[in-house]
Amino acid sequence: MVDDLTSQRGRLLFAPLGAFYARFQPASYALLRFAFGLTMLTHGLPKLLGMPHGSMTDPMAGSIRLIDNVLHLPFAPMLALLVALLETLGGLMVAIGLLTRPLAAMMAVQMIFISLALGPTWPWIDRGIEYPVMLGFIALLIALRGGGPASLDRLIGREI
Template identity: 65%
Template sequence: MEVLYTRAEPILYAVLRAAFGFIMLTHGLPKALETSHGSMADPMAGSINLIQNVMGLPFAPQLAFLVMLLETAGAIMLAIGLWTRPVALIIALEMAGISYALGPTWPWIDRGIEFPVLMGFLALYIAVRGGGRYAADRQFKYAI
């Protein structure tokens, strides 16, 4: 079985990285296309509200725009393995911010914090590990 695991690992890691990128994309596209997402009628307004009123950060519309770019273009880059480490690190920071905004009550039932916490640790793992064998980064001499 060890041979099977060894051969399957790079392929399954690429699938994991791509799946994570596509999951992030499902959060970015509704913001970019100004369409509803689940129970959120206006996801971009929800992001602006979270950044401005919950986190208390200035420049909320501009930061929400950067979040939308990360969750669309960054998600696609992550899925194909382009600039994997920096993109995954920025996603990990975004997930840490979302987890902070949802805490300290850790609302496991209502829009659960477990998802951004898990996604943050997955992004951190991808940032440390890099794109893997089947990533666009491998096409460049110096993978980031």
């Protein structure tokens, strides 16, 4: 692996920490993947269930408006449903590490579109792109790295 921490022990300020970092690196990546997947799930589930989410009383309607009025894409209700399914089912699957690469790649693309729609304002508190940019980079990392050792992809023995 490119980021093998055991080869960096001589460069660490506290060299004994190298073994700790190496030992817990797979678990920390699994936790990141799990937290990202659950974060996506919490954004998709309210859309599918028609529940309020944060300050949005109807997040599905908000997604449809964003797709139709801001991005000017056709079939906005169908695309909003696909987004809600990607966030809900895809988020759950990324959390457990199943079909991790393609789902995370789709989520990274989704975050690009959200950033284009919300931009150029940066602070999230002002409905800016700070949050989707961060989620997009995490999705990209997961798409490039895959499920990792603690994933269903690895357990099955197949990964895209």
